[in-house]
Amino acid sequence: MVSNSFLKLTAVGLATAQLGAAQTYTKCNPFKKTCAADTGLNQWQLNTDFTSGSSAFSKWNTTSGSVESTSLGAKFTISEQGDAPTIESDFYIFFGRVDVKMRAANGTGIISTAVMESDDLDEIDWEQISTYDSSIETDYFGKGNTTSYDRATTVDVSSPEETFHTYSIDWTSSRIEWLLDGSVVRTLEYANAVSGKNFPQTPMRIKIGIWAGGDPDNAEGTIEWAGGETDYTNGPFTMYVDSVNITNYNPAQAYKYTDKTGSYTSIKASNSTSSTNLGSSSSSVASSSMASSSSSASKTASSGSAASASASSTMSSAASLSQFCFVFAAGMAAFAAGIFQL
Ligand SMILES: *[C@@H]1O[C@H](CO)[C@@H](O)[C@H](O)[C@H]1NC(C)=O
Numbered sequence: 001m002v003s004n005s006f007l008k009l010t011a012v013g014l015a016t017a018q019l020g021a022a023q024t025y026t027k028c029n030p031f032k033k034t035c036a037a038d039t040g041l042n043q044w045q046l047n048t049d050f051t052s053g054s055s056a057f058s059k060w061n062t063t064s065g066s067v068e069s070t071s072l073g074a075k076f077t078i079s080e081q082g083d084a085p086t087i088e089s090d091f092y093i094f095f096g097r098v099d100v101k102m103r104a105a106n107g108t109g110i111i112s113t114a115v116m117e118s119d120d121l122d123e124i125d126w127e128q129i130s131t132y133d134s135s136i137e138t139d140y141f142g143k144g145n146t147t148s149y150d151r152a153t154t155v156d157v158s159s160p161e162e163t164f165h166t167y168s169i170d171w172t173s174s175r176i177e178w179l180l181d182g183s184v185v186r187t188l189e190y191a192n193a194v195s196g197k198n199f200p201q202t203p204m205r206i207k208i209g210i211w212a213g214g215d216p217d218n219a220e221g222t223i224e225w226a227g228g229e230t231d232y233t234n235g236p237f238t239m240y241v242d243s244v245n246i247t248n249y250n251p252a253q254a255y256k257y258t259d260k261t262g263s264y265t266s267i268k269a270s271n272s273t274s275s276t277n278l279g280s281s282s283s284s285v286a287s288s289s290m291a292s293s294s295s296s297a298s299k300t301a302s303s304g305s306a307a308s309a310s311a312s313s314t315m316s317s318a319a320s321l322s323q324f325c326f327v328f329a330a331g332m333a334a335f336a337a338g339i340f341q342l
């Protein structure tokens, strides 16, 4: 969801972002077309302990670079220009809570991100800019709307690049909370996101990765936003993710957009993956308990490592590039905010 305006404003050095955005847009956007149903997480909770070995990735796809399990957790490293290791959940959740315990990368211009994204470009973000070792940004987008860039906030956090902190998003149909180590640091009410129009409300995947906003080939504004040029000789730069705990407030096998409104009331959660059967066995989300409070997240967890499916560790470079651009669009948008203020 790199914005068009962003691309227009910054032609230099953005060939990859442009390509990525184009690929993102050719993917089925249910806001514009009829698309296949999303695969849901059909359980209340999924905890992933990334210190537990390669089985930890069974519910995650590596979409760029390589990511391995270590004693400190999943290791995302940038060693040289072009590295942008990224993973994403191989399922969607439909309202829920995501806790990410991570230590951001060090260096200059390296962006550590934990974001949620839907097919119609709703997005909820945490982004740490390594240049600033006492803060992290929150952000959100509705339907890829980047007509204004006033949504990001900066949250103080102590030594995010030296210390593990837990960054959470608790997302219901009425509000989004960002929590730092269990304390709410930002709340977005549905009504305050352009009367809900800009409120993220469609099934989301979880995407985690790092990229070099300070890459010397990036546009000047991007480098500025990232706090300066990345000097790869100071690397490697590594982010560690200890664990990710996910609660899905509407567990289901599939989520189907029943129209092009992009409204949460148009999403049918279903325990049948057969498209012909989606209607009969599905229950409208309106009847599900969507306003679950964060306290319900304490229900019994099942271990992510118990899952048997094996995630693919490599994808085509085209897919990787697309994911790179997709995941990091928020950073681009934040940068564009700077442009607009000029
Ligand atoms: C994850 O990878 C598997 C195997 O390549 C693929 O079938 C699946 O569609 C991927 N999931 C997502 C959400 O892209």
Ligand SMILES: *[C@@H]1O[C@H](CO)[C@@H](O)[C@H](O)[C@H]1NC(C)=O
Pocket (backbone or CB within 6 Å): 047, 099, 100, 101, 166, 243, 244, 245
């Ligand atoms: C996830 O849950 C496990 C088990 O309760 C806990 O040890 C871990 O710290 C949690 N991780 C996050 C990111 O909350």
Ligand SMILES: *[C@@H]1O[C@H](CO)[C@@H](O)[C@H](O)[C@H]1NC(C)=O
Pocket (backbone or CB within 6 Å): 145, 146, 147, 148, 194, 197, 198
């Ligand atoms: C996009 O967001 C802006 C506010 O940021 C709002 O004024 C505008 O109506 C939104 N556009 C659409 C199509 O929702």
Ligand SMILES: *[C@@H]1O[C@H](CO)[C@@H](O)[C@H](O)[C@H]1NC(C)=O
Pocket (backbone or CB within 6 Å): 106, 107, 161, 162
């Ligand atoms: C991060 O970089 C700063 C400055 O280069 C350095 O002082 C600090 O020790 C580094 N922290 C880690 C965890 O490597």
Ligand SMILES: *[C@@H]1O[C@H](CO)[C@@H](O)[C@H](O)[C@H]1NC(C)=O
Pocket (backbone or CB within 6 Å): 042, 043, 044, 250, 251, 252, 253, 269, 270, 271, 282, 283
């Ligand atoms: C689907 O099945 C799961 C697990 O049995 C259950 O928790 C959930 O409520 C079901 N969802 C729907 C939409 O029927």
